[in-house]
Amino acid sequence: MANVLKGLNVVGECRDANLGLWSCPPFLFVVLGAVNILAMVISYLFSSRFVEEPEIAALIVIGVSLLIFVVGNFIIHGFANIAEANRMKSEFISIVSHQLRSPLSVFKWTLDAIDRERGGPAPIPAAVDASIKLLEENTEKMIGLVNMLLEVSRIEAKRLVLNVERVDLAGLTGEAVRSSVPYAAAARVTLEFVPPQRLPSARGDREKVKIIVQNLIDNAVRYSPNGGAAVVTLVPRDSKFVEWRIQDHGLGIPAADQRFIFQKFFRSGQAMRHHTVGSGLGLYIARSFIEALGGEIGFTSQEGKGSTFWFRLPTDNA
Amino acid sequence: MAKKILFIEDDPALQKALGNFLREQGYDVHAAADGAEGLAMAARELPDLILLDLILPGMHGLEVLKAMRRDETLQAVPVMVLTNVESNESIEQAIELGARAYLVKTSYSLDEVLSKIQGVLGGGPE
Numbered sequence: 001m002a003n004v005l006k007g008l009n010v011v012g013e014c015r016d017a018n019l020g021l022w023s024c025p026p027f028l029f030v031v032l033g034a035v036n037i038l039a040m041v042i043s044y045l046f047s048s049r050f051v052e053e054p055e056i057a058a059l060i061v062i063g064v065s066l067l068i069f070v071v072g073n074f075i076i077h078g079f080a081n082i083a084e085a086n087r088m089k090s091e092f093i094s095i096v097s098h099q100l101r102s103p104l105s106v107f108k109w110t111l112d113a114i115d116r117e118r119g120g121p122a123p124i125p126a127a128v129d130a131s132i133k134l135l136e137e138n139t140e141k142m143i144g145l146v147n148m149l150l151e152v153s154r155i156e157a158k159r160l161v162l163n164v165e166r167v168d169l170a171g172l173t174g175e176a177v178r179s180s181v182p183y184a185a186a187a188r189v190t191l192e193f194v195p196p197q198r199l200p201s202a203r204g205d206r207e208k209v210k211i212i213v214q215n216l217i218d219n220a221v222r223y224s225p226n227g228g229a230a231v232v233t234l235v236p237r238d239s240k241f242v243e244w245r246i247q248d249h250g251l252g253i254p255a256a257d258q259r260f261i262f263q264k265f266f267r268s269g270q271a272m273r274h275h276t277v278g279s280g281l282g283l284y285i286a287r288s289f290i291e292a293l294g295g296e297i298g299f300t301s302q303e304g305k306g307s308t309f310w311f312r313l314p315t316d317n318a
Numbered sequence: 319m320a321k322k323i324l325f326i327e328d329d330p331a332l333q334k335a336l337g338n339f340l341r342e343q344g345y346d347v348h349a350a351a352d353g354a355e356g357l358a359m360a361a362r363e364l365p366d367l368i369l370l371d372l373i374l375p376g377m378h379g380l381e382v383l384k385a386m387r388r389d390e391t392l393q394a395v396p397v398m399v400l401t402n403v404e405s406n407e408s409i410e411q412a413i414e415l416g417a418r419a420y421l422v423k424t425s426y427s428l429d430e431v432l433s434k435i436q437g438v439l440g441g442g443p444e
Binding site: 147 | 329373402404406422428429
């Protein structure tokens with residue numbers, strides 16, 4: 001009995017499938033049924049008044065009802081196909097991501113095991129050592145990429161789970177900057193960050209905020225082909241928000257590309273010419289996270305001069 | 319007596335990488351390639367710790383965990399889930415079924431896995 005009732009809970013079913021009511025096939029089916037009944041009643045009232053023979057009246061009722069049923073079914077079928085395609089797309093990303101992770105964990109752990117030989121009796125030749133480092137770096141890069149794909153699939157399936165807590169933005173930024181300094185130096189970018197004297201704590205999801213901060217720092221470094229300084233600042237914003245920003249002296253974003261910058265898989269032509277590697281997912285993920293956390297994200301940029309990316313998170317007043 | 323670890327994992331390359339590493343650390347590592355074999359081996363060997371993958375041929379890792387929770391002798395054996403599946407449902411289910419930790423393989427280095435194992439076993443291999 002409970003199962004029957006559950007099957008009848010169309011609204012719940014639509015919610016589970018992440019579909020709006022009016023684009024949800026089971027709901028539309030119920031609506032279609034109601035419309036059909038209404039049409040039958042109206043055509044019956046109409047034909048019983050104006051048509052003499054009851055057979056013809058019945059035929060009209062059946063005809064109208066059949067027409068509505070057939071047309072309605074086509075429409076519902078179309079919606080069902082779209083909904084199914086959407087579901088499969090999210091599922092596909094998640095399956096691909098998990099399947100890709102298996103060989104990646106083999107790479108990672110095997111390289112870890114090789115790494116342990118370093119201190120061993122047989123020294124590793126320098127060239128081999130460099131190759132191992134290269135493999136390690138690229139394995140981590142790919143793991144990062146797969147993790148991003150998974151985040152996107154969660155965002156798309158509206159399955160983003162946030163763990164909202166007090167976030168020490170200054171501490172977290174300090175750590176991210178410190179770990180990025182060597183990589184930035186290799187690109188001749190000097191990363192600067194002066195922790196503010198007094199700053200209210202922010203509210204957010206620490207892991208997600210870390211990803212955003214790392215993404216924005218990586219972008220500033222990556223798209224500064226001529227080096228220069230990239231400056232990170234943190235300031236309170238009208239007591240309700242804490243603002244994080246990074247200013248670089250890099251490529252900048254062409255005006256025509258600016259409105260697409262937060263779109264999934266978008267990469268500016270500028271960026272592609274200078275750096276072929278990049279998923280076009282970092283900023284999309286950053287914006288999805290920030291919006292889910294009740295913050296804001298944006299940027300100002302001038303081609304050839306550089307960009308400033310910023311985000312704001314609500315302050316932790318509790 | 320070295321502490322006994324049962325590693326239930328269908329990927330031979332991972333069996334080798336983590337299995338050999340743990341043996342080097344002095345653990346007595348037993349390998350099972352699927353869920354049913356893992357369960358049988360757990361009952362026979364009564365390990366100090368079980369490392370359990372989720373996507374396994376035949377019997378899913380969560381089913382293995384469920385079966386272990388129903389078994390009087392296996393109930394007390396700590397289980398660490400070691401997988402690449404990262405969904406909130408499976409994390410919740412595994413923890414509900416009593417898993418002591420849920421580690422995503424690509425997020426942990428061998429050394430980090432080792433320290434988690436030491437954490438659960440309360441010390442080194444002896």
